Amino acid sequence: MTEPAPSEPRLSATILLLRDAAPKPEVLMVKRHYEIDFAAGALVFPGGKAAAADASPDWDDWTDGDFGPVQQDARIAAIREAYEESGLLIARRRALRGPGAPLVGADIAELLAPHRSAVDRGEMSFLALMKEHKLVLALDSLVHFGHWITPVMMPKRFDTHFYVAPAPLWQIAAHDGRETTDAVWLTAEDALAQERGGTATIIFPTRMNLAKLARATSVDDAMSTFGAEPVISVLPKVGKSPDGEPCLYIPEEAGYGQTMELLSRVNV
Template identity: 75%
Template structure:
């Protein structure tokens, strides 16, 4: 009997990047070991969209017009980044508009005590933005990737990856609940850590690090990836020429790799 695949849940994750000494650095957080998905793995801040992310009232508190799915996913990405890292991709309402300056550390630090309550749904993220006269800078996010969990997996996610320059002078800190560390790493540095057995990185995260490693600066990343089309990736299981079980992804997705051994997937 063939089992019907579960419907994937809309999710979002954001690669927050800043210029390092030689190459861009991306913020990665370490998932708690007791969490039910990607336990102990290095990931980008992100998670599932919730019902409030699709509230029509957000229209007055967001910069950018992206349509229902993209707007919901971008709101989720900004909210998750705030919950998991404390970084807030938002503007003062009186300075709103594409390219406007993001809030500084005074605002992110003032709102930091609300990270946990927003995460636990004890407080409204929309209400928090309304109360402090802020708007989410959805236009600062560049669509970077779109991955859907393979159909054979019991828990499935329809995940949009975004790229965003780090807010100037804001300080990232893990939340202590879902994440146990927050670090800035070069993309290749993170990949080398995984190869050396010093970090666990799941397949989609690894592929998006490979993609990010092509950029030589934040400006280069914004120009390069902002001009590229995003191809949906739905990995499927099969075997390579030597008969080893693999996951396959489309070549046109542009990751420079089309197969990964199941033993390396780490999901």
């Protein structure tokens, strides 16, 4: 009997929004709703599948930064998902646009907050919302941090780009109540400690990217350090551990400091 061909992974994007705290920077994590079909109940970074509208050429005049088709689409998706799931908006006033220009503050985020659900459900265009309020997405604020592709044996597969970005100053994160049930700021170390202690569920790619983030000593350090490092694509491969247990292997050159994970620990 012929093995079925692997499903094609869908372009997705995830964003690690960072803020400075003592002794280490904190990252925004949201808790997935228990009735969601993927990573139910898990602590994750805001993110999700790219939508067809994220690839619209009309975005060209409403974004800062030029990153090519896949990276532009994924960055737009990351910012849209962060807005939908947390209310944080990585955008600038169009009249004050340009790489490095200040992001909008709490006033604009609060003004647009009532539209989060409509954008999430596809009832309102995110691009049209930006045009109406004369805003541009600050794609240049995002640093490419990781690239993970779901293993070929999984029925649902994602081609996910991870980004780090400074959280917009003064904006307040709040979960959406539909896909997410909580929004919390945690150091990478605290999040990993919760997972080890059994008080949080964190899936394998999220855990690995938290471990990578733990190297950063500040937001500026994260942006400069990870911005200078190459991103190696990770497609975990099924194998056996030295003890004969089923596991996943990832490439050493990806820089996660770990190359093997037992399937019993993957939490997918």
